[in-house]
Amino acid sequence: MCSLGASVYAEDTDTPMPDSFKEKTKGISEEKLEILDSPLPTMLLGTMERFYKSMEGKSAEEIEAYLDGMIEVAEAGKFNPETDMASIPLNTEAKGFNGWKAKRPKSLNPEREPGPIHLSRYMSSRSGGVKTFANAPLAIYPEDLIAGNVDIAIVGAPLDMGSYYRGQKFGPQAMRNEYGAGGIDMSTMVNPSKVLSIVDYGDIAIDNMSTELSVQHVRERVREIAETGTMPFIVGGDHSLEYPDIAALADVHGKGSFGVVHFDSHYDAGKNQAHWLTHGQPVYRAVKEGHVKPENFIQIGLRGPWPGPEGFEWMRNNGMRYHTMAEVEKKGWKQVMDTALKEARENVDKLYISFDVDVIDPAFIPGTGTPVPGGLTMREAIPIVRGLCAQNDIIGFEIVELDPLLDPTYRSALNSNFILHACLTGVAMRKEGIEDPYYLSDLTTEHRQPEAGEKARKEGLREEVDPNYAKPKN
Numbered sequence: 001m002c003s004l005g006a007s008v009y010a011e012d013t014d015t016p017m018p019d020s021f022k023e024k025t026k027g028i029s030e031e032k033l034e035i036l037d038s039p040l041p042t043m044l045l046g047t048m049e050r051f052y053k054s055m056e057g058k059s060a061e062e063i064e065a066y067l068d069g070m071i072e073v074a075e076a077g078k079f080n081p082e083t084d085m086a087s088i089p090l091n092t093e094a095k096g097f098n099g100w101k102a103k104r105p106k107s108l109n110p111e112r113e114p115g116p117i118h119l120s121r122y123m124s125s126r127s128g129g130v131k132t133f134a135n136a137p138l139a140i141y142p143e144d145l146i147a148g149n150v151d152i153a154i155v156g157a158p159l160d161m162g163s164y165y166r167g168q169k170f171g172p173q174a175m176r177n178e179y180g181a182g183g184i185d186m187s188t189m190v191n192p193s194k195v196l197s198i199v200d201y202g203d204i205a206i207d208n209m210s211t212e213l214s215v216q217h218v219r220e221r222v223r224e225i226a227e228t229g230t231m232p233f234i235v236g237g238d239h240s241l242e243y244p245d246i247a248a249l250a251d252v253h254g255k256g257s258f259g260v261v262h263f264d265s266h267y268d269a270g271k272n273q274a275h276w277l278t279h280g281q282p283v284y285r286a287v288k289e290g291h292v293k294p295e296n297f298i299q300i301g302l303r304g305p306w307p308g309p310e311g312f313e314w315m316r317n318n319g320m321r322y323h324t325m326a327e328v329e330k331k332g333w334k335q336v337m338d339t340a341l342k343e344a345r346e347n348v349d350k351l352y353i354s355f356d357v358d359v360i361d362p363a364f365i366p367g368t369g370t371p372v373p374g375g376l377t378m379r380e381a382i383p384i385v386r387g388l389c390a391q392n393d394i395i396g397f398e399i400v401e402l403d404p405l406l407d408p409t410y411r412s413a414l415n416s417n418f419i420l421h422a423c424l425t426g427v428a429m430r431k432e433g434i435e436d437p438y439y440l441s442d443l444t445t446e447h448r449q450p451e452a453g454e455k456a457r458k459e460g461l462r463e464e465v466d467p468n469y470a471k472p473k474n
């Protein structure tokens with residue numbers, strides 16, 4: 001997601017100061033004139049050219065007053081040790097300071113064999129029971145993952161303090177309540193629910209008063225899953241999660257040992273803000289701390305106003321790949337998808353996928369805090385996610401920024417489930433030996449008529465017409 005504000009406006013260092021302006025500001029101190037090098041003049045007037053133009057009719061005194069006004073704004077935005085230093089300090093004396101993440105001792109529970117637990121009395125996964133991700137059984141501890149030889153643990157992370165637009169904490173429950181994450185995929189006729197051992201690993205505890213306090217626990221829990229050899233699939237929650245998720249996988253697989261494909265309409269590499277982590281900054285932090293190398297990081301779906309030129313230059317300078325919707329406009333989706341699939345395999349074998357649902361056009365997923373029009377369709381997103389997960393050694397996947405409060409229909413949660421399902425299908429294809437990202441089932445993509453029908457007629461496989469079909473037989 002994004003952080004609008006000063007960073008949208010590039011500092012303009014190219015526009016020369018007009019002589020008339022120099023002449024009028026002769027008597028003004030160098031110190032005061034330094035404010036012209038800040039983003040403020042362009043924030044206020046758009047460009048430096050416009051700024052100087054607006055100063056043309058002003059007297060020297062009026063210009064000085066204008067500079068003073070800008071200096072006042074710059075000062076007001078700065079840290080003030082008298083009022084800001086831990087202005088609301090945490091109460092470390094509170095008995096329940098860490099109560100939100102205190103574990104329930106196993107001695108409080110009846111003994112049981114470790115392994116996944118089914119939560120329904122019915123055989124059909126659609127009937128009764130308790131709602132889980134992809135109708136999967138539940139696992140609680142790493143022992144359950146090991147005993148069940150679990151391939152994928154889907155875990156909720158209901159954190160939304162990293163965003164101005166709250167409500168992403170309801171993402172996990174909305175996706176559990178909606179169908180689409182389990183069952184057969186018609187494009188490939190691969191059924192991840194049957195090929196893989198998938199569990200719902202519950203939700204990670206979050207202190208929804210503080211992203212800062214929560215992310216360390218998220219990192220510990222994601223690491224705990226990965227350490228058992230199970231792939232963590234994290235359901236957010238806001239995009240701040242990308243930082244602890246990537247850091248946890250770096251803890252287990254090694255720093256810089258894997259690539260990341262980041263689907264998003266925003267590049268999320270903001271930096272130097274008052275909060276070290278928000279949903280607009282996880283990429284910068286993950287790269288800056290060395291958890292992932294920028295040359296192994298691919299951005300897909302960027303559009304809208306953020307980042308500006310300096311963000312793209314930062315990505316170029318650091319070896320990062322990006323595929324914007326502007327590129328899709330220029331080359332078509334097929335070519336962009338082919339390139340991205342190839343690049344994902346260039347430097348590394350292991351891959352993590354970070355999927356911000358706002359990469360999808362708001363026509364399909366309106367339930368997100370920072371929607372941007374002109375996004376991917378579901379018909380474009382499903383094949384690329386499925387393909388990436390089939391051709392690469394996936395070490396984890398996250399889907400973030402679903403905010404069901406912003407969509408009174410079922411559509412946003414449903415489509416989010418189908419994105420999750422696309423990756424589950426890809427992982428299942430790979431387990432079945434299908435690593436071709438473009439693989440499609442012959443059965444579902446070719447009707448093979450008239451040969452198929454003729455052959456069946458000869459073999460006696462065709463339906464006989466029966467006018468009494470629905471009549472009781474006695």
Ligand SMILES: [Mn+2]
Pocket residue numbers: 001002239264266268279356401
């Ligand atoms: Mn994002």
